Amino acid sequence: MLTYLDFEKGLAELEGKAEELRALARQDPAMNIADEVAQLEQKAKTHLAEIYAKLSPWGKTQVARHPGRPHTLDYVEGLIEEFTPLAGDRVFGEDAAIISGLGRFRGRPVMVLGQEKGSDTQTRLHRNFGMARPEGYRKAVRLMEMADRFGLPVITFIDTPGAYPGKGAEERGQAEAIARSTEKCLEIGVPLIATVIGEGGSGGAVAFAAANHVVMLEHSIYSVISPEGCASILWKDSAKAQEAAAALRITAQDLYKLGVIDAVAPEPLGGAHRDKAAAVAAVGAAIDEGLARFRGFERGALRQQRREKFLAMGARGLE
Template sequence: MTNYLDFERPLAEIEGKAEELRAMARQNAEMDIEAEAAALDKKASDLLVSLYKDLTPWRKCQVARHPDRPHCKDYIEALFTEYTPLAGDRNFADDHAVMGGLARFNDIPVVVIGHEKGNDTKSRIERNFGMARPEGYRKAIRLMDMAHRFGLPVITLVDTPGAYPGKGAEERGQSEAIARSTEKCLQIGVPLVSVIIGEGGSGGAVAFATANRVAMLEHSVYSVISPEGCASILWKDSEKMREAAEALRLTAQDLKKLGVADRVIPEPVGGAHRDKQASIKAVGDAVSAMLAELVDLKGKKLVEDRRRKYLDMGRKGLAA
């Protein structure tokens, strides 16, 4: 069953009518509805292109949060071989919102780390909707240390509304863990590439995405705060999220101009969830290209490349 977003309601009606016709034909073999159903399919296809031709920032937020988008687990299963998950932060617990371990990418040994939201009620609760606790960031630090020690490139897949703001997380040092993870990203002497595959929310995303190269899927978003949270602070009204989304400049296209993202990965018409395999392949191709750009850099040069990227970012932002 297709999950339609609010702005896709007209599309839902057309596709629903086409499916109703085909269901009737399956029950009555004498009915000839193919021409009418094909006309509805064409109308739906044209409407889909029209809806996604120029999405507003708020609509991009909705697409980035679509429950059917491919998640970290999908990318790992499709793009990596010999994936061996590593659990725990060696201090408190294992955080199921963060996946990570050793794997091969294009037959190259790597460390892969990412946020996992889950794909049904049970798994979303288990994964805490992709909101990592301190032990998740400390697990990531442990894996990045391992990658540095053994000279393995690090690939991170970011998809989180933000770090978990609960009482227990704060008691265990949430902000310190995020800062340490961001610091570790800047310190490791191996290639670090990151892809924003859905939501890149606040410091919870920065802690994984302070990379040599950052790519964003076409309809992903990356921001210091959610539009709803921004609207609540600025206007005391979370319903002004559309205005906030415009002001935050959180789209992949805006962030490419600002120098935050290095490349934008095209999505199928209608979003990554409409053709998961094509989206996953596009991400794999982007990761390959980003790693190829870093192949001649070693040790301190990789650290300097990363440092220079973030020092230059403010200058590009001011110019934009």
């Protein structure tokens, strides 16, 4: 069953009425209500297009967090052939919030890293809602070093509210682990293509996204802090999250203008959760384009491109 967001109430009524009529027709095949169903479906489609054509930053935040949105495992399943998971940081243990392993992207061997939120209560608890602990970032460092050693491009999927802020994580060096992962992103001599597929939050996201080519899905978000966290700090009131979302410029469209990201991948009408296959295909095309852009680059040129990219960040939107 599709979960409707707060701003989709009118849409829910239209689609609900259409489904009721379809259910009546299934019970009594003699009923001729095809025209009425078609009219309702057209109204719903038009209303859906109108809603998503003018989404606010807060609306995009809600879409980015939609429980039915495809996660890293969906993209791995749809895009990566012969995927072989690799686990453990060789220091403390395994972090289930980070999906990692070797595979082939359109025939080319790659290393894959991604944050996984989970799709139901059990898997969300197992994956810690996509919030990695230090061992997750140290695992990422280990595997990026492996990819660098064997000349494998690195593909990352970002979908996290941020790194896990628990006591144990802090005791095991959370900040240092995030910094090391960010550093490793910047120093490897192979192409690194990052895609923000949902929520890109704080340093926990940057640790996977200091890349040669950063893509965001159309309705994903990417920010130094969540709108709620920003509102709590600035106004001491988390209810002002909508104002914070607008001020933070967290949308793919704003970040592209600022030069923080390199490309925006389109989503199906109504968001990635309405057509997962189309969303996976769009991300695959964006990754392929990013890899093609850096094919043939020497190690030093890849590092230099990242350096210049991050030093120039924001200048595009200030001119």
